Amino acid sequence: MAQRESKKKSKGAAGHHRKMGDDFLAQNRQKEGVIETGSGLQYLVVEETNGPKPDEYSTVLMHQRAQLLDGKILEDTYRQNKPDQVALNEMIEGLQEGMQLMSVGSRYKFWVPADLAWGRKGTSNKIPPYAVLAFDIRLVEIL
Secondary structure (H helix, E strand, O other), X not given: OHHHHHHHHHHHHHHHHHXXXXXXXXXXXXXXXXXXXXXXXXEEEEEOOOOOOXXXXXXXXXXXXXXXXXXXXXXXXXXXXXXXXXXXXXXXXXXXXXXXOOOOOOXXXXXXXXXXXXXXXXXXXXXXXXOOEEEEEEEEEEO
């Protein structure tokens, strides 16, 4: 019985996050400057440069602030003043797409729908199922 109650709560929370994310993305796409790709990824160009752009096989050095829509910070390399080194093909699908839009030195904000992130499974206690993720990214270098 307790297991069934836990599953009900889990499904209820997942439904809540799905609706919250869908509502947020619907409103966000109406904001000035927000662009939505065919996949549903939303982004805002904060600062644009004319440098080279990574491809799907690139490894990059980047600053990022990753957070949930409720404001919970998942990672913040700006605060730590230590950029991450990441292979694009190891990123969630939404960031793989988004990073290829950026030139070195550019700064973008991304809103990644759940289907382009961790989807219905989420990740342990950090990212709930169906969570939309928000990123503030500066592409420092292509390695």
